[in-house]
Amino acid sequence: MSFPYLAQREDQQQLEWIGGSVFSVLLDAEATGGQLTVGRFDVSKGEAPPFHVHNNEDALP
Template sequence: MIKSFPGFEATTDTEPFWFLGGQARILLPGRATGDAMSLMEFSDPIGHAPPHHVHENEEELWFVLDGEVCFFVGDKRHDLIPGQVAFGPRGVPHSYLVHSEGARLAVVFSPAGIEEWFRANGVPVTDARDIPPAFDLASIVGSAEAFKLRVTGPPPTL
C-alpha cells in the first residue's frame, strides 16, 4: 500500500498484469514522483528471461525480493539472492534469468515513463490461478522504440 505524504500523490493503480509470461505491477507510477522515478514489481517463473535490451532513457535498479536471479549487465554476470541489488545503467545492454522456481523483483526506473510501456503491453490478471496468456513478442518489441528501448539480442537461457 502506498501512503501519502506532502508532495506525494497516492495511487491505488497497482493491479497485476501479465507481461512476457510473468506478472508485473506498477507500485509507484512516474506521475507520483514528478516523473523522477517509478517502481514496479515483477513475479516471474523459473527460466523467465526478457531479451537482452538497452534503455537509452532510464537507469534500472533491481532488488531481489524472493528467489534466485542471474543479471547480465554489459559483459558482467551477477547471481543474486533475496536482499541483493543489481544496477543497470542507461545505454548498457542487460537482461536477467530466473534460476529458482520463481522470483519476485522490485525494480526502480529513473527517470520514470517506461512503466507506461509495460502497462500498454500487459494483459490484466483476472484470477491469480490463471496461466499467462500468449504474447506477441514482435508487437511488444515494435512498441518499444517510442520509449527508447531496443532489443540487442535473445534472452539468456538456463
C-alpha cells in the same frame, strides 16, 4: 509538497507480462513527479529480466 504513495497490493496496477508473468506497478510516474516507475515482477525462477537501466528510452521531452 507531495509524498510518493506505495500502493497496497490490491490497489496496484497489474500488467500481464511475457509468458504469463505479472508486473505490478508499485510507484508510477505520476506519484514520482515523472521521475521514475517502480515495479515488481512475479515470474517463475529464471524468467525475470536482468537488472538494467533505461537511459534514453523513457526520457521526457
